[in-house]
Amino acid sequence: VVPQLNRYVSTILLFITTFNYISAVTHYSVPEELEEGSVVANLAGDLGLDVKTLVDRKMRIDIIANKKYLDVNKETGELYIVERIDRESLCPAKTSCYLKMEAIIENPKRIFYIELEIMDINDNAPHFRRDTIDLDISEATQAGERFS
Secondary structure: OHHHHHHHHHHHHHHHHHHHHHHEEEEEEEEOOOOOOEEEEEEEEEEEEOOOOOOOOOOOOEEOOOOOOOOOOOOOOOOOOOOOOHHHOOOOOOOEEEEEEEEEEOOOOEEEEEEEEEEOOOOOOOOOOOOOOOOOOOOOOOOOOOOO
């Protein structure tokens, strides 16, 4: 009975830990190509942090990518754009695009997981081989028919 109880308690603890990790991700959405300096959100407020302590606690943003697209203003607690984000270069050929980050503070050390969804603004016009395309379509063509 004791081994089964230990296994049951271990399973519950694992579930709670996993649930806390999953639910602890702060999610934001922004359109691509925002101007540098644009504010995404008040990160300190969303995380329940006292803005007055951000400098002393050495808050920083670690981006899990090649470039540092965002940073936090330690005076206001705002998360802002440092470099324009081009969705097509960041996530080529994907339907969804997420930038994963960690907000880290020291004394005591805490890590917050942040996910930034980059929304497409449809800034790339379609290109066609010819300016005009002529199609001869019969009146008897069924609705929904496709033509290449």
